[in-house]
Amino acid sequence: MAQSWRKKPNILVTGTPGTGKTTMSSALAEATQLRHVNVGELVRQKNLHDGWDQEFDCYVINEDLVCDELEDMMEEGGVIVDYHGCDFFPERWFDRVVVLQTDNTVLYDRLARRGYTGAKLSNNVECEIFQTILEEAKSSYAEDIVVSTKSDTVEDITRNVAELADWVSSWQPTSM
Template sequence: MSDNDETSRKRPNILVTGTPGVGKTATASLIAEELGLKHINVGELIKQHKCFDGYDDTLETHILDEDKLLDLMETLFQECADENMGIVADYHSCELFPERWFDLVLVLRTNTDVLYDRLDKRGYNEKKRTENLEAEIMQVVLEEARESYDIEIVHEVPSNTVEEMESNVERCRLWIEQWVANNS
């Protein structure tokens, strides 16, 4: 996406990020549905287009091919910009994406007792569950977002309940209205 395309966008792009299990996909889906944005579930995109370089047996996860993923996403972002459509993408990491792609970065945070139950329900093994709980406690994704993007576009929001999720969608609605007003 060229700088010219970036500045002429009619709709903003949002990244919803956080530790696995905090509700990224559910929140991003609601934002997309209610606010008319295209939802990109990056994890699903990786699976569909086989953007991986092997498998980590210990963590029971694929090893990401970042170049393949970013090339694929660059095309999607350009197509959406050409169609005057904004994007809401969700992924558990944010540092690999170019800063110019996003106008707002929502970092979802969840209490560890809630997160533990969600990860347990997903069938995560103990090692994977422990690593993700420690990442949430240590604010790993939040710090990664603050280091990767302009601090003014990074917002930490709670994601423990359906009500908090709905509140986050409403905050995005208000933010998008302001973004559109400022950029028209």
């Protein structure tokens, strides 16, 4: 369903690490006055994980704890959720799911600059090549709320923010 009773919509910004989720989400939050929640940061701050994964060099996120932490806020609406996965959030939370996509070579350079090497670097570039997150989004949410968009350049960010801000400002809650 494309519309909900929420006074302000909830948006999920997802995509492979390095595609620009946090950069885009914070610009969008500024443009719309919606609240930006960086899930990775929240997990670290509130210890919503089950320890460190040595192999993948990241926290093992505790999905139940994350969902419990976010529930009230999501119910209220007006939240931009920023995370590189999307299959464990309740489907009803989101009015729009935005999947950012980046050219492989551009992404490789961004992740290398971020200090990623070896398997962590190649796994993430592969994730982008195989459109893993887009597939995950399509299998988790209604077709008409999932949109994928290019995030290669600063102009792409500007365009994506402008389009989404327009969509937010035309939001009308549906009575149910």
